[in-house]
Amino acid sequence: MSYQLTIEPLGQTLDVEDGQTILDASLRAGFYLPHACGHGLCATCKIRVLDGEIDHGEASNFALMDYEREEGQTLACCATLQSDVVIEADIEEDPDALNLPVRDFEGTVSRIEDLTPTIKGLWITLDAPDGLRFQAGQYVQLNLPDGSGSRAFSLANPPSDPREVELNIRYVPGGQATTWVHQQLKAGDRVTLSGPYGRFFVRKSASQPSLFLAGGSGLSSPKSMILDLLADQAAGGETLPMTLVYGARNLAELYDHDLFVELAAKHPHFTYVPALSNEPEDSAWSGFRGFVHDAAKAHFDNDFRGRKAYLCGPPVMIESCIATLMQGRLFERDIYTEKFISAADASQQMRSPLFKRL
Ligand SMILES: Cc1cc2nc3c(=O)[nH]c(=O)nc-3n(C[C@H](O)[C@H](O)[C@H](O)COP(=O)(O)OP(=O)(O)OC[C@H]3O[C@@H](n4cnc5c(N)ncnc54)[C@H](O)[C@@H]3O)c2cc1C
Numbered sequence: 001m002s003y004q005l006t007i008e009p010l011g012q013t014l015d016v017e018d019g020q021t022i023l024d025a026s027l028r029a030g031f032y033l034p035h036a037c038g039h040g041l042c043a044t045c046k047i048r049v050l051d052g053e054i055d056h057g058e059a060s061n062f063a064l065m066d067y068e069r070e071e072g073q074t075l076a077c078c079a080t081l082q083s084d085v086v087i088e089a090d091i092e093e094d095p096d097a098l099n100l101p102v103r104d105f106e107g108t109v110s111r112i113e114d115l116t117p118t119i120k121g122l123w124i125t126l127d128a129p130d131g132l133r134f135q136a137g138q139y140v141q142l143n144l145p146d147g148s149g150s151r152a153f154s155l156a157n158p159p160s161d162p163r164e165v166e167l168n169i170r171y172v173p174g175g176q177a178t179t180w181v182h183q184q185l186k187a188g189d190r191v192t193l194s195g196p197y198g199r200f201f202v203r204k205s206a207s208q209p210s211l212f213l214a215g216g217s218g219l220s221s222p223k224s225m226i227l228d229l230l231a232d233q234a235a236g237g238e239t240l241p242m243t244l245v246y247g248a249r250n251l252a253e254l255y256d257h258d259l260f261v262e263l264a265a266k267h268p269h270f271t272y273v274p275a276l277s278n279e280p281e282d283s284a285w286s287g288f289r290g291f292v293h294d295a296a297k298a299h300f301d302n303d304f305r306g307r308k309a310y311l312c313g314p315p316v317m318i319e320s321c322i323a324t325l326m327q328g329r330l331f332e333r334d335i336y337t338e339k340f341i342s343a344a345d346a347s348q349q350m351r352s353p354l355f356k357r358l
Pocket of ligand 1: 139151152153154155167168169170171172173174175176177178179198217218220314338339340341342
């Protein structure tokens with residue numbers, strides 16, 4: 001059984017299966033609705049129901065207050081249809097968005113290896129011959145083997161290589177998905193995932209120098225974005241300055257270091273600034289010592305004007321970087337973030353207090 005959903009102001013109509021959320025149906029049809037936590041906690045996906053009956057599902061009372069429900073609002077990530085429905089959503093056109101529809105994939109683990117003591121590289125060869133079409137910076141939802149849910153992981157491979165996806169997964173002690181990946185998953189195992197998700201991609205149409213700020217396994221998206229930009233340029237695209245500031249705790253946690261040193265040596269317009277926050281004083285490390293935002297501030301002499309910044313990693317790193325960028329005169333419209341929020345983070349705080357919206 002399915003119902004019809006009409007999305008205003010787009011005027012587009014699509015089928016929604018019984019029990020399927022408005023958000024899932026929209027993304028699978030290639031219509032992007034703003035969203036973030038995906039679990040009814042953050043209210044980023046709040047929409048207005050203009051006509052028809054919906055079930056609010058698991059929407060939390062904090063994210064969707066009683067009076068909002070009475071006024072006809074709901075959360076697209078939880079709401080299911082009880083009849084044909086018309087909604088109004090706050091949809092922003094983005095000239096760089098390809099709006100690729102979300103699809104389900106099956107694949108086989110082709111490789112899994114330690115990138116650092118806490119981060120594993122996971123390579124999955126997809127069954128689909130055409131692979132996963134995505135924009136560099138986007139992420140997938142990797143399904144847990146027992147069917148108990150999925151977790152978001154950013155794609156680290158460039159879109160030019162759509163058949164074998166690469167994920168960089170940091171171990172979270174006690175974490176369901178990361179314990180499975182780190183302690184049980186092996187080459188040859190079958191996995192399922194869906195994607196592509198997210199609006200974290202390079203705004204190529206802006207023709208501005210890019211600044212990538214990454215921490216820990218947050219290197220995944222910037223790696224894909226940088227490899228994609230370099231491929232564009234090799235194919236005759238515009239050559240603009242690019243800088244990667246990448247932070248890890250210590251040398252053992254710094255991965256793909258040789259790759260970026262090599263890329264910087266080969267491409268004069270690409271600069272690589274590694275930063276270690278907790279490397280022993282007596283080690284041979286001669287690079288920057290401190291956090292990512294401090295390294296960026298020092299490298300750019302606290303002046304970030306004229307750039308587009310792409311921030312990827314844990315929430316605390318993102319907040320520090322946003323504050324530093326704003327002090328250095330780079331503001332909201334030029335800052336894009338991918339926060340590696342967990343369920344616990346999502347229930348506490350989803351939006352940067354420094355931004356009106358993300
Ligand atoms: C858009 C997006 C992209 C992401 N991309 C990546 C990626 O490329 N690589 C990657 O490693 N992770 C990424 N994450 C985080 C990932 O989705 C999981 O949240 C994380 O791996 C933990 O999953 P888990 O099942 O092991 O832990 P869970 O079972 O979900 O959580 C177990 C416990 O650990 C806590 N916890 C969960 N995550 C963290 C954390 N990061 N730090 C501290 N405590 C935590 C939880 O609050 C909970 O108490 C991304 C998240 C988002 C939203």
